[in-house]
Amino acid sequence: MVTASAHIITSVIGSGVLSLAWATAQLGWVAGPIVLFAFAAITWYTACLLCDCYRCPGPNFGTRTYNYSGAVKAHLGGMRSKFCGVVQFIYLLGTAIGYTIATPISMAQLPDFHNLAFISVVAAVMSFAYSTIGLGLCVATIIKNHNIENTGLIGVKIGEGGLTKSMKVFSVLQAVGDIAFAYSYAPILLEIEVFIQPTFQIVEKWCEKKWPQNGFIGNEYPVKLCAGIGYFRLNAFRLVWRTIYVAATCVVGMLFPFFNSVLGLLGALAFWPLTLYFPTEMYKKQAGVERFSSAWMRVTVLSVVCLVVSILCAIGSFDGIITSLEKYKPFKFET
Numbered sequence: 001m002v003t004a005s006a007h008i009i010t011s012v013i014g015s016g017v018l019s020l021a022w023a024t025a026q027l028g029w030v031a032g033p034i035v036l037f038a039f040a041a042i043t044w045y046t047a048c049l050l051c052d053c054y055r056c057p058g059p060n061f062g063t064r065t066y067n068y069s070g071a072v073k074a075h076l077g078g079m080r081s082k083f084c085g086v087v088q089f090i091y092l093l094g095t096a097i098g099y100t101i102a103t104p105i106s107m108a109q110l111p112d113f114h115n116l117a118f119i120s121v122v123a124a125v126m127s128f129a130y131s132t133i134g135l136g137l138c139v140a141t142i143i144k145n146h147n148i149e150n151t152g153l154i155g156v157k158i159g160e161g162g163l164t165k166s167m168k169v170f171s172v173l174q175a176v177g178d179i180a181f182a183y184s185y186a187p188i189l190l191e192i193e194v195f196i197q198p199t200f201q202i203v204e205k206w207c208e209k210k211w212p213q214n215g216f217i218g219n220e221y222p223v224k225l226c227a228g229i230g231y232f233r234l235n236a237f238r239l240v241w242r243t244i245y246v247a248a249t250c251v252v253g254m255l256f257p258f259f260n261s262v263l264g265l266l267g268a269l270a271f272w273p274l275t276l277y278f279p280t281e282m283y284k285k286q287a288g289v290e291r292f293s294s295a296w297m298r299v300t301v302l303s304v305v306c307l308v309v310s311i312l313c314a315i316g317s318f319d320g321i322i323t324s325l326e327k328y329k330p331f332k333f334e335t
Contacts, residue, residue: 013124013131018130019178026172042276046280050279053075065190092196174264175316176309183271199245255330269310276303
């Protein structure tokens, strides 16, 4: 329970919260909190549905499914499971790049997520710490200005800093995408792992199955650590593959240092399929919800509305990336 709770806190209060101040500034003090609470309610509801799909065919009995794509396969079949796996893999890869933009990925050579319990506890404390610091800085800025009206009930006003109507629309859509990203922890909810570990697992399990007799992939060598600590299990393939992965995400992160736009695009692309579509579809199949019944209409309308929102957010975030590219040089971003 402690480990799982630490993982959840670390996932929910991840680097996505760093963009919430900017997102609220675009939406204003009216729409900003409304959107925050709306996404919180939607994510909480669909997370409950997803947790019920941990077992198949029922939430309290049946076979356990230890990852997201496995749950989709058990409830909805192989084709949609493959689609889920592709979306999840792309999202986790993009998330690694997005997080690299905010801070370097560290501790990449740990063999599995069971060794990450203490890191998640530290990360959870740090998440609360930098969230509190961010809130404190916002309050200090308001007090310093001596005028709360400067914060704007409707966000950044058209005309301020050369902001046009179209730019305002795109920034609002991008802000909604950033908020969606901050709440989008469904891709790792069943695995309950800090975001990069499922990606490592997917590749390493596939390679072990493809080449079961390969010593480079399967052999592990004990490396003695300091006295009293024990041994570290070193795997050559894991060392090489994970190092290349982290290096590659760092390079891509340095190439495209557009934090808010990247997070908005990731949130828009992944929020609907992983947070809405698959949990609601599995719920309808598991609970035997009749077509066009009140329960069916409720979750279907919610899914369709969120699909439209995700598309609009993707458009806004993509426009933000295009705008950033206009004043960008490789490995050097000029504001």
